[in-house]
Amino acid sequence: MKRLSQLNVLLALGLxxxxxxxxxxxxxxxxxxxNVGDFVSSFPGRTLDTFAYDxxxxxxxxxxxxxxxWWIAWASFVGLFLARISRGRTIRQFVAGTLLLPFSYILMWVSIFGNSAIDRIRQGDAAFGETAMNTPERGFYTLLAEYPAFPFIAAIATFVGLLFYVTSADSGALVMANLSSRLRRPQDDAAAGVRIVWAVATGVLTAAMLLVGACRRSRARRSSWGCRSAS
Structure with missing residues (x-):
């Protein structure tokens, strides 16, 4: 899990x-x-905004x-996982590793790719804007198509996305397995078989959600006989 996560971060930073x-x-x-200035200046006001007038x-x-x-559902999983991998760390290391570094990473990622998309729309590519709004997954690859070595970059981006899912599913399976097992010591983890069961269950649910989402989009376009007949 550690090596996959490190590889994932390095590839994403490279992309x-x-x-x-x-x-x-x-x-x-x-x-x-x-973007950093906008966040710092608007965060206090947005935090205290109760929409009293509008x-x-x-x-x-x-x-x-x-x-x-979403966050309530993830709170128990993330909290337990962070506690599990942070054993032996100081409070300063824990805060930096769970709050400062992830926030900086997200800010960097959203700013680079978001502003790249905004720059393309500002140059007059309205069709790209429509694609990004209606089908974000296509919009991402359409954006990458404007850069050199697109086949290679697209393959890297796909692999990075797969690693994001695999590392999240792996950590989720670890936590769910520990929650559903009787552990003798806090340092112990659940058996590999239990983790595999939870990982498979997560994969099956993910595939089902993707299929349902694809069918809903196809039904909206009135172009998928298979989804209509299956429903």
Whole structure:
């Protein structure tokens, strides 16, 4: 798990660095600095915003409930996993490894790729904007197609995405296996067989959700006989 995670981070950093160097570097760096400033200046106000004067009920009932349900569902898993891999670390190392570094990484990733997409739309490519909004998975590869060595870069991006899933599923399987097993000591982990069961269950659920999502999109386009007949 450790080696896969390290490989994942290095490849993702390499991919972001490639986009930064071969793209509109000056614009991306300026955007990164401005994004940091926007976050620092707007975070306190957004944190205390209760929508007292203009209440978007539909948005509050939809997005915020989903957002909090997502984090509540992940809280126990992430907390236990971080506690498990942080044994022997100091409080300073724990804070840096779980708060500062992940936030900096996310800020870098979203700023580079997000501003690259914004720059392309600002140059007049409205079709790309529509593609990115309607089918984000296609939008990502459409964005990468504008850079050199696209087949190689696309393969790296696909592999990075696969590693993101594998490492998350592996850590999730570890936590779920530990929760469903009787462990003699806090240092012990569940048996490999139990972890495999949870990993397979996670993979099956993921495949089912992807299939349902594909069928819903196809049904919306009225072009998938297989999904309609299966339902």
């Amino acid at each position: 972001a660095g490639f986009v930064l160097v071969t793209g509109n570097t000056a614009f991306l760096l300026n955007g990164l600095v401005q 209440r978007p009920d539909e948005w509050l009932n939809g997005w915020t409930l989903f957002f909090w349900a």
